[in-house]
Every structure is written in C-alpha cells, then in structure tokens.
Amino acid sequence: xxxxxxxxxxxxxxxxxxxxxNCTSSSIFNTWLWYKQDPxxxxxxxxxxxxxxxxxxxxxxxxxxxxxxxxSFLNISASIPSDVGIYFCAGQLSGxxxxxxxxxxxxxxxxx
Amino acid sequence: EPExxxxxxxxxxxxxxxxxxxxxxxxNHLYFYWYRQILGQKxxxxxxxxxxxxxxxxxxxxDQFSVERPDGSNFTLKIRxxxxxxxxxxxxxxxxxxxxxxxxxxxxxxxxxxVL
Numbered sequence: 202x203x204x205x206x207x208x209x210x211x212x213x214x215x216x217x218x219x220x221x222x223n224c225t226s227s228s229i230f231n232t233w234l235w236y237k238q239d240p241x242x243x244x245x246x247x248x249x250x251x252x253x254x255x256x257x258x259x260x261x262x263x264x265x266x267x268x269x270x271x272x273s274f275l276n277i278s279a280s281i282p283s284d285v286g287i288y289f290c291a292g293q294l295s296g297x298x299x300x301x302x303x304x305x306x307x308x309x310x311x312x313x
Numbered sequence: 314e315p316e317x318x319x320x321x322x323x324x325x326x327x328x329x330x331x332x333x334x335x336x337x338x339x340x341n342h343l344y345f346y347w348y349r350q351i352l353g354q355k356x357x358x359x360x361x362x363x364x365x366x367x368x369x370x371x372x373x374x375x376d377q378f379s380v381e382r383p384d385g386s387n388f389t390l391k392i393r394x395x396x397x398x399x400x401x402x403x404x405x406x407x408x409x410x411x412x413x414x415x416x417x418x419x420x421x422x423x424x425x426x427x428v429l
Binding site: 232234236241242243244245246249289291299300301302303304305306 | 317346348354355356357358361369371404406417418419420421422423425
C-alpha cells in the first residue's frame with residue numbers, strides 16, 4: 202500500500218530554534234496534511250495543502266506542497282515549549298473524503 | 314468550536330469479549346471514519362462511512378469489526394470478539410461538504426482499548 206516516509210523520526214532542539222521536517226511518498230497525493238498529536242489525544246490538524254506548489258502559513262508554522270505532489274515539508278519558527286509533541290504528515294490520494302494515510306511521525310523535544 | 318467526542322476514554326476488556334466504541338461526530342458532518350493507533354505507531358485507517366453505508370475499509374477491518382449509525386448523532390465501532398492485538402487507541406473522525414469539496418477530517422480524542 203501507499204507509504205509516507207517522514208523524517209526525522211525525532212528531534213531535540215533548543216527553545217527558540219527553527220524546526221524543519223519533511224515527508225516523501227512514492228505515490229502522488231491530491232492533498233497533504235500536517236497534524237500534531239499531544240500525549241493521550243487525537244491528531245489535530247495544523248495545515249492542509251490542496252495544490253501542488255502551494256505554500257501555506259499558520260502562525261509560526263509554514264508548510265509546502267511539493268510540485269511533484271510527492272513531498273511536503275513543515276517548518277516551525279522560533280519554537281516554544283508547547284510545540285512539543287508528535288507531528289504527522291498525511292496525505293489523501295483522491296478526494297477529501299478519501300482515507301487519510303499517515304506518516305510515522307516526527308517526535309519533537311524542546312530542551313530548556 | 315464544535316468537536317468530535319468519543320466514549321469511553323478508556324475501555325479494558327477480556328480477550329474474546331465484544332466491545333462497542335462510541336463517537337458523536339460534529340453535528341452537520343456527513344462523512345465518518347474510524348482509525349486506530351497501536352502504541353508508538355502511526356495512525357491507520359480502518360473504515361469510512363457515508364450515507365449509511367461503508368464507503369471503504371482497510372485490510373484491518375475484518376469480519377470482527379462493524380460500524381453503525383444507530384441514530385442521528387452517534388457513530389459506533391463494534392469489535393465482536395476482541396484479540397490481544399486489538400489493543401490500541403481508536404480515533405473517530407468526521408468531515409462535511411464545503412462548497413463542492415469535502416472538508417478536512419476532524420479527529421476525536423480517542424478511546425484507548427486494552428485487551429487482556
């Protein structure tokens with residue numbers, strides 16, 4: 202089945218640093234999504250990308266949908282303690298009612 | 314802000330028992346989903362449901378699983394005879410139409426199922 206390769210698996214950064222994580226796929230996706238999951242909670246949508254090449258921001262978060270529709274990155278600027286958590290990239294192959302295929306996640310740790 | 318709710322938050326059951334996990338999707342949503350996440354792993358799709366029938370299901374969603382929308386507000390996942398490997402977080406999600414497109418899926422907080 203379709204798989205998303207997400208990297209890095211985990212990151213340890215200092216508070217205030219910028220963060221970058223990315224996702225690649227062997228399949229073309231029509232939609233790329235970035236979710237954050239806090240311990241014991243469900244995934245929360247951060248950014249949705251619908252067009253190849255699209256660059257979208259949500260506060261300190263910026264994400265881009267790759268031109269080839271096979272990759273995406275998420276940047277977090279000036280990290281703060283509440284950014285700690287697991288970030289999942291995810292994609293949908295066809296319509297937005299299609300199942301979401303998740304990557305394995307990037308666990309972000311912030312050092313004081 | 315409307316949100317998806319799930320009950321119970323934690324369910325412990327004996328192997329072989331039936332469990333029903335409950336979800337209340339966002340009220341104007343039309344598309345419903347179940348996903349699961351085994352501890353420490355990625356979130357995996359189980360089933361999608363629209364217009365009172367299953368739209369798509371994954372290999373995980375075998376004959377032991379069933380879904381139902383018994384009334385206008387609840388969406389349930391039943392596991393007939395639980396196995397140890399069914400232990401996981403189960404997430405419900407829902408989405409609706411936004412113009413000509415369906416909106417993104419919003420996830421509930423999950424039910425942690427522990428099978429002993």
